[in-house]
Amino acid sequence: MDAAVGIVAQRGNERAQELTEALVDALGFDREGDDLVVDEATGEAVDATSVPVDAMAGRDLVVSIGGDGTLLFVAREVGSTPILGVNLGEVGFLNAVSPEDAVEAVTTLVEQYRRGNPAEGRTLDRLQATCENDWTLEPALNEIVVHGPRRGHGGGATIEVRIDGERYAENHSDGVLVATPTGSTAYNLSEGGPLVHPSTDALIVTQMAAIDSMPPLVVEPDSELTLTVSDVETAYVISDGRNRRRLEPPVAVSVSLADEPVRLVGPKADFFRGLEKLE
Known part of the structure; x- marks a missing residue:
């Protein structure tokens, strides 16, 4: 053949x-x-x-x-x-x-x-972001990021992070990043997230420049992650730094493993x- x-x-x-x-x-x-x-x-x-x-x-x-x-x-x-x-x-x-x-x-x-x-x-593994069953962003091999209208002073948003329905954090931050082990060495690392060996079966949740931030969290890959954005007029969800969707808060974004x-x-x-x- x-x-x-x-x-x-x-x-x-x-x-x-x-x-x-x-x-x-x-x-x-x-x-x-x-x-x-x-x-x-x-x-x-x-x-x-x-x-x-x-x-x-x-x-x-x-x-x-x-x-x-x-x-x-x-x-x-x-x-x-x-x-x-x-x-x-x-x-x-x-x-x-x-x-x-x-x-x-x-x-x-x-x-x-x-x-x-x-x-x-x-x-x-790749990640996908879904917005209240309205749309699904193209899968990400490295990370999904949800952030406010812009990075830096005056540009963040209040973002609540829930893991399997349990609240992990809710505070004002530039954004929240969910990374695969493959992406742990990329954007995640620059935001203070942990290095994770690529063979590890896990996902990483890292807050970006948060007020009263929680430490980065490593969770099971099949965890149900929900990022709810509020207190701003505009926010964004971005897949691997390339594919972007505009959000109109208050809005919840679910992040999970992609099928493919x-x-x-x-x-x-x-x-x-x-x-x-x-x-």
């Missing part, structure tokens, strides 16, 4: 485009066929069939070349399609493969698919080595 592969290179990154070209050569697919495709932006620089990234959903493998931000983007677009991350960034908590090892890692995975032996992967996790394949990133690179 053959394998259907997609490659997404970090936009505007010449090194990523060169590596894409090397992978296309090494894999030996028909450049005019559709077994191997690249994203539309990369297709302008690489001689291969190009498609929108969301059209790669359902392929046997999608290769993300860039930093963790590129992989977050790819994950939003392709859902549970297996992803292998090649790291061109500084830290690389999600991208486990170095550029030097990329050709070997990708060709090995593709050969496994061709022999009918798909690579074992690991799943990463992200699936990574190939080598695992070295969590502790990544921590050494944090500033």
Whole structure:
């Protein structure tokens, strides 16, 4: 059997485009066929069939070349399609493969698919925010944030946090952040939240610049989290710093695990080595 592969290179990154070209050569697919495709932006620089990234959903493998931000983007677009991350960034908590090892890692995975032996992967939970059954925000691999009209002095809101119906905190803050273990090293960490090993089955609740704040809280992943915003005219809920919805308080936002996790394949990133690179 053959394998259907997609490659997404970090936009505007010449090194990523060169590596894409090397992978296309090494894999030996028909450049005019559709077994191997690249994203539309990369297709302008690489001689291969190009498609929108969301059209790669359902392929046997999608290769993300860039930093963790590129992989977050790819994950939003392709859902549970297996992803292998090649790291061109500084830290690389999600991208486990170095550029030097990329050709070997990708060709090995593709050969496994061709022999009918798909690579074992690991799943990463995502979060979803739902507003009183009215809408659901696109899933987040790192975090969901609920905050007032703006960050900083005079811009916060009163936010009540309930865990399984029990009140954990209610005070004025810039916002409240709910993170996955994957996202513990991102926005959560910058707001004083704890580091959580990516294999931990948990969620993290961190208040942002709260008055009389409670310590960050680690809860079971299937906990029912409700964030109720009041005392402001406008607030926002944001998924992975990208997808945003405006809120009209008073309003309650529920945060829970999304139905569809992200699936990574190939080598695992070295969590502790990544921590050494944090500033």
